[in-house]
Amino acid sequence: MTTSAIRARLYDGRTSGALDATLAIAASGHFASLTIHTAGTDTSVPFTAVHVGERVGETHRILQLPDGGSLEVIDDAAFDAALEAAGLRTAEAPIRRLESRWRYALVAVVTTLLGSAGFLKFGVPALAARAVRFVPPSVDSFIATDTLRVLDRTTFHPTTLTTARQAQLRGIFTGIAAGVSGSDTHFRLEFRDGGSIGANALALPSGIVVLTDELEQLAKNDDELRGVLAHEVGHLVNRHAMRMLVQASATTLLIVGVFGDVSGVSSLAAVAPTVLVTAAYSRDFEREADAFAARWMGQHQVDPRRLAALLERLAERQGGDQGGFLASHPGLQERLQALGGNP
């Protein structure tokens, strides 16, 4: 069976000149051949020697000929029909089919949104937790090694707590840290005047927990501070800094991979989702640290509501609840509830 003439342009591969050509596909049994007819000459090549490119969208199909030349098909619909009539298909034909129907596109939209959301919500944290197990805890201390130095220079001032009080609090801290299975003895408690950040406590990946004088003064009793220190030890024991690092890196790669494909300023659009996702991870880590503190307090006959009371006082001083999609910590009500405080 032979198909009717199909218009194409022939390029010889040696110069940029183009020749008008007509094509025909002849198929008999398992053997198919392509006939190229130009002004004056007819050439026939076995179909197996021709590399038939698949079309993407409405672009022209390109056929690579064995002699280095190529054909750009003009009558694409006619060529497609001829290919089909000859029973020939390219390997990419199924993809092209998916790309040409709106209902598959709709399935793809749902798959993409659910897939990426699910991966960010569950996949990335699970993978990070698993990956971190292969990294010895001593490596954590290399993260952000200069944070305390920078804070000392820009924000903190030397503590005004007495040496006796410092020793007393260090005793409490060591008690918490030592009781935690798998924890290292390199955890250390430091005191600083909080400067512009005021009442606060932070756990640095190097194993240093910093307690500000302001928070020490805000606490009504040492049980409240036990809760705070347990929360910070929770961050260290669960290696949140390392996990955050892995999760943030994976998120950046993923989001840039998906949305950063537009050149120029529009790739800025990739920044917003990255910020939202990392804030969500941060809130998850705070929940985990709160849960750790509540569990430790429960085991050591300290009422978890003591920590809740301190958090409440802290929020009051900072001027209201700081929850929301951009916040690094969960909303106050949620945290109080988790600690068994006032709903």
Add this chain to the structure above:
Amino acid sequence: MATDGEIDYRSFAREQLDEALERIDRERFPLNYQALSAEIERRKWEAEVAARAGVTVEASAPVRHRPEFKADPKEYFRIWIVNLALTIVTLGIYSAWAKVRKLRYFYGCTVVAGSAFGYHGDPRAILRGRLIAAALAGTYLLARQTSTLATFIVLGLLALVTPWLVVKSRMFALRVTSWRGLRFDFSPDYRGAYRQLLGWLILGIATAGLLMPRFSRERYQFIVSRSRYGATAFDCNPGVGRFFKTAFAGMGLALVVGFFLGILLAVVVGGLNAAQASPAVTRVVTMAGVAVMYAVILSVVHGYVQARNLNEVFGTTSLGPHRVVSDLRATPLISIYLTNLLAMVFTLGLYTPWAQIRLVRYRLEGLELEAHGSLDDFVAAAAAPVPAATGEEISSLLDVDFGF
């Protein structure tokens, strides 16, 4: 006293060119000399081609070919989303095939003088490149978290390999691009890459950015003039002065726009405070305001600088006897950047296909190829092997800026 590199020899008659060549002081005006010799070469070529075709140069008026970008955003949306979904389902492995299909669509939709471009990248090579690039990018992201010192060390190493990456990346990208059955190519010149790219970058940084426009000019010049179509090299000789003027005007523009937007934001936040809005609301409004300000300033400056620089680069580009004409305007480019950004944010990225096509269409259709003589006379170069895609993939992942 004229500045070197400012003379446009294209308007000179053949005899005037010969006269100028005899008189020129090569030491003092190296750029003029370069431009002059290039123009003479071009005229010789023109005469040669004309002689072969049996016509005189004066007889054949130049023909202008405007590229046509036939992409349809609705069609591309389906292609994009199906390939994206397949990429996610295969945990990223398919992304190399997705990239090839995207580029084949974009190249195939770009038509110059009746013929479309072709993309021939091998997805397996791209996948190999991507895996290596991802491993390196992961290392970089980790280093960035450890300390400032580690970040600087990694950035320094990156700067050292960037010229090599640029060369490898251009070689890959051009050798898999064709038009009318002939491949493009990039002549690897590593010494030139280090001199023109890294050398000027270091000078730019050392002068606190004062010489950065020169770096930008050298980068464009290097990338374009090392490119070839078949055996024919591109020639590109953008004026140095224009880059400095554009950069300073761009900075002025940033200051003016930033000043007015800053006042606007201050008024809004002041109003919120006066109305005793809750601190949380004020905080969110301030953050959003700063983000918008940043995006607007960046779009305006980027659009302006890009339009002016590309006009200068393409406007001084020729391929054999043929010239490129570039007429990009800052205002439409800026409005495309801003509306694209806005639409991307509000559609969760689903606007991507429209954003890409609008940008590419405007930029392609602002160019013209002014053909002096037939476009059928280019000849192929000896076949060059396509290098590994590693350089290409590292550059695109680390967002190495080619300026285009």
